Amino acid sequence: xxxxxxxxxxxxxxxxxxxxxxxxxxxxxxxxxxxxxxxxxxxxxxxxxxxxxxxxxxxxxxxxxxxxxxxxxxxxxxxxxxxxxxxxxxxxxxxxxxxxxxxxxxxxxxxx
Amino acid sequence: xxxxxxxxxxxxxxxxxxxxxxxxxxxxxxxxxxxxxxxxxxxxxxxxxxxxxxxxxxxxxxxxxxxxxxxxxxxxxxxxxxxxxxxxxxxxxxxxxxxxxxxxxxxxxxxxx
Numbered sequence: 001x002x003x004x005x006x007x008x009x010x011x012x013x014x015x016x017x018x019x020x021x022x023x024x025x026x027x028x029x030x031x032x033x034x035x036x037x038x039x040x041x042x043x044x045x046x047x048x049x050x051x052x053x054x055x056x057x058x059x060x061x062x063x064x065x066x067x068x069x070x071x072x073x074x075x076x077x078x079x080x081x082x083x084x085x086x087x088x089x090x091x092x093x094x095x096x097x098x099x100x101x102x103x104x105x106x107x108x109x110x111x112x
Numbered sequence: 113x114x115x116x117x118x119x120x121x122x123x124x125x126x127x128x129x130x131x132x133x134x135x136x137x138x139x140x141x142x143x144x145x146x147x148x149x150x151x152x153x154x155x156x157x158x159x160x161x162x163x164x165x166x167x168x169x170x171x172x173x174x175x176x177x178x179x180x181x182x183x184x185x186x187x188x189x190x191x192x193x194x195x196x197x198x199x200x201x202x203x204x205x206x207x208x209x210x211x212x213x214x215x216x217x218x219x220x221x222x223x224x225x
Binding site for chain 1: 143145147153154155156157160200204212213214215216217218
């Protein structure tokens, strides 16, 4: 298995632009998690899905952030409009049964 | 916050020495997990210990859990330069009924060849 796949690996954009991050979980996994990692705040859970249904989005910082999982093999995290404080590494992780999580390589987002 | 906290924040040792990292948490848990993160990479799961277990081994890793003190430790024996990474504990909190993990702030381990 290729593991969790994320794209793009790096994204540089200007303030106000829309950013879409993509994730392909490991085939057969029923949980998908989106995290944000910064030096100041560490690793924060943004939202997670179970069987494509959002379960807990309390970590989503504000309405500018949205996440979808249209099918079992694809999820997106969208930021619109983006702001400099959104600069971080965004990780997607998947798991089977919600225990051990497998992380993707992350997307390093820089908002100028 | 339900996050765990690792101690120390940074640890530097010589190759061959043992490394011990500690994690403290605040609420009852279903299980506690340890992850490793190499610079610029995603986290990798190392080991899971359930709330009814006290000790677990995996290769050069030894994890202990003391639920009365709400603490866990990760011991890496005979460390290698390749063990250089950040190590995080993550708690599966019992009260939430959910399956999300709360990650600590991490211990940055440097193993000097």
